[in-house]
Amino acid sequence: MGFDTPEDVRYTEEHEWIKDEGDGEARIGITDFAQDQLTDVVYVDLPFTEEEFDQGDAMMVVESVKSVSDVYAPVDCTVTDINEELETAPELVNEDPYGDGWMALVELDDPSQLDELMDAEDYREFTENEA
Amino acid sequence: MPDEDRGFRQAYWDEPTLFDLDEGPQPSDQFPEGADHGLPEDLTREDAGVPTVMRSRVTRHFTRLAQMTYGVDTGTYPLGSCTMKYNAKAAELLAQDEGLLHAHPLQREEDVQGILELLYDLGDRLREIAGLDAVTLQPAAGAQGEFVAMRMVRAYFEDRGELGEDSRCEVVIPDSAHGTNPASAAMAGFDVLEIPSGDDGCVDLSALEDALSERTAAFMLTNPNTLGLFEQNVEKIAEMVHDVGAKLYYDGANLNAILGVTSPGAMGFDLAHFNVHKTFATPHGGGGPGAGPVACTDELEPYLPVPRITRDPEAEPEHRLDWEREDSIGAVRGFHGNVGVLVRAAAYILMHGSDGLADNTRRAVANANYVHQRIKDAYPAPGGDLKKHEFVASAADLEETKGITAKDVAKRLLDHGIHAPQTYWPMVVDEALMIEPTETESREELDAFVDALLSIADEDPETVTSAPHTTALSRVDDVGAARNPILTWDQANDE
Ligand SMILES: Cc1ncc(COP(=O)(O)O)c(C=O)c1O
Numbered sequence: 087m088g089f090d091t092p093e094d095v096r097y098t099e100e101h102e103w104i105k106d107e108g109d110g111e112a113r114i115g116i117t118d119f120a121q122d123q124l125t126d127v128v129y130v131d132l133p134f135t136e137e138e139f140d141q142g143d144a145m146m147v148v149e150s151v152k153s154v155s156d157v158y159a160p161v162d163c164t165v166t167d168i169n170e171e172l173e174t175a176p177e178l179v180n181e182d183p184y185g186d187g188w189m190a191l192v193e194l195d196d197p198s199q200l201d202e203l204m205d206a207e208d209y210r211e212f213t214e215n216e217a
Numbered sequence: 218m219p220d221e222d223r224g225f226r227q228a229y230w231d232e233p234t235l236f237d238l239d240e241g242p243q244p245s246d247q248f249p250e251g252a253d254h255g256l257p258e259d260l261t262r263e264d265a266g267v268p269t270v271m272r273s274r275v276t277r278h279f280t281r282l283a284q285m286t287y288g289v290d291t292g293t294y295p296l297g298s299c300t301m302k303y304n305a306k307a308a309e310l311l312a313q314d315e316g317l318l319h320a321h322p323l324q325r326e327e328d329v330q331g332i333l334e335l336l337y338d339l340g341d342r343l344r345e346i347a348g349l350d351a352v353t354l355q356p357a358a359g360a361q362g363e364f365v366a367m368r369m370v371r372a373y374f375e376d377r378g379e380l381g382e383d384s385r386c387e388v389v390i391p392d393s394a395h396g397t398n399p400a401s402a403a404m405a406g407f408d409v410l411e412i413p414s415g416d417d418g419c420v421d422l423s424a425l426e427d428a429l430s431e432r433t434a435a436f437m438l439t440n441p442n443t444l445g446l447f448e449q450n451v452e453k454i455a456e457m458v459h460d461v462g463a464k465l466y467y468d469g470a471n472l473n474a475i476l477g478v479t480s481p482g483a484m485g486f487d488l489a490h491f492n493v494h495k496t497f498a499t500p501h502g503g504g505g506p507g508a509g510p511v512a513c514t515d516e517l518e519p520y521l522p523v524p525r526i527t528r529d530p531e532a533e534p535e536h537r538l539d540w541e542r543e544d545s546i547g548a549v550r551g552f553h554g555n556v557g558v559l560v561r562a563a564a565y566i567l568m569h570g571s572d573g574l575a576d577n578t579r580r581a582v583a584n585a586n587y588v589h590q591r592i593k594d595a596y597p598a599p600g601g602d603l604k605k606h607e608f609v610a611s612a613a614d615l616e617e618t619k620g621i622t623a624k625d626v627a628k629r630l631l632d633h634g635i636h637a638p639q640t641y642w643p644m645v646v647d648e649a650l651m652i653e654p655t656e657t658e659s660r661e662e663l664d665a666f667v668d669a670l671l672s673i674a675d676e677d678p679e680t681v682t683s684a685p686h687t688t689a690l691s692r693v694d695d696v697g698a699a700r701n702p703i704l705t706w707d708q709a710n711d712e
Contacts, residue, residue, distance in 0.1 A: 126696040126699075128696060128699035128700050129699070129700075149699075151695050151696055151699055152641050153641060153644055154396075176700060177700065
């Protein structure tokens, strides 16, 4: 169905993306597929900076008119920055999921964990099977 | 308009708020100007911020609003999990009894023996219905009942020195549970562990097995579950939970499916809450008022909240409020609970008697199965074919073939003068329409509901996706309302 799946990020089965920003940092958000499934996002519950997460921990909450979903930590990490714009403009998650709709910037505990996640091709295949 | 035969049109008044109708300060027959009110000067003010409107206009205002609303007294209200049954007006009359209505919560015990007796007896009956040993009537709703029960479980393990960082710190909950379950457990200080449901929509025993350990304090279960399916393995589940030393909690939202036929106690539960406002036909909607009594086993009884109502026929007065319970988790709500609601529940139980309650249960289950059987080709419901008092149908096929979503079906039902079912919950079913007809719908009303659902499935998508057409308001901007809520009159006027 033609969802946007940029090549320069990694993907999880829970439909998060994570982008290596170099220097042991990475940016996290939800995929185009995820925002489409959720429909209009009305609220994003962001983590605190310096909060630590293990891979798979519930890290954030995205609320749409249809449902409330957890966003899980794609890797072990510590939050260094959050996208405060989402507090007043949650629609950015729908409009630009990989850009202005990013959610958290994190410091990676182990950058090699990124390699274990799906690349764009794997993820396209994964979502096709899921749909 | 396809609905013209049925002739449903909701009243519509372009009705302003009372603030918009404010006529400013008016002479009052109750508080004549310059009268000595005896209040200190520095505690009085000229403008109370309350609009002044002529009595006739106020009456019209509320009558118009009432005409534009929809309730159980207007028509079918199949809102799953909410048990929107008809509330007998006789119970209403009893609750309006002068003596009950004007009793003050601070009156001396000896002067309110009647109400204490009524509440004590209600507790006794709820205890029997739950198949458990003790009851509190204090919690103000189901969610608070859950919270109280989880606090009790915590106190129980704390007392035994079992509560620790790696011990009795978790509450296990199936993914089909109501959102209040994890919220209550978390608020009571537990970590929440969610387990996936099996393909049959019931608890997956191996997932449960993996989740249970000495870390587990409780397993919270709704039975029948939110798909309206009876957990066939409930006795096995109780055994597994008890084998690791944890407590089994019964979310009573769906009690209307088993009331008088079986009980949480008989199934091995240690604690349970009632949603009095669902099962026992007290009015609810718009957030209240409700009541969420909690029943428990003798073992957990010491931890029930205060005050407890006691009875001693030898003593004077016979009924007392006992605040001196050393192990109690404390007070959770002011005074005696939502007494008005509890009186209605007591009336309901007495009006039906135990056989009547069981009859209601059977009828509620039959009604749900009747609707399910008639609509299942158009709206299949996952899980076993035999439902309890409710079921979750899916509009996923319609969505795929015609682009008609569960929300569109729900909106289109309004054109038939029927309230929407619960939608998009539980989240384990795509395009969920959660339907609970209750026992108080006649065969004719059920048929009209089924016919409406079937005709919607056959309609052209354009008509359905632009519905409702015959209500006071059509589609509202729910995204705008969620992103930018305007909650007060001042706010609306600042915009
Ligand atoms: C399954 C379930 N559990 C708990 C609750 C919470 O009850 P209450 O709304 O009385 O707080 C509900 C309410 O709808 C429910 O459906």
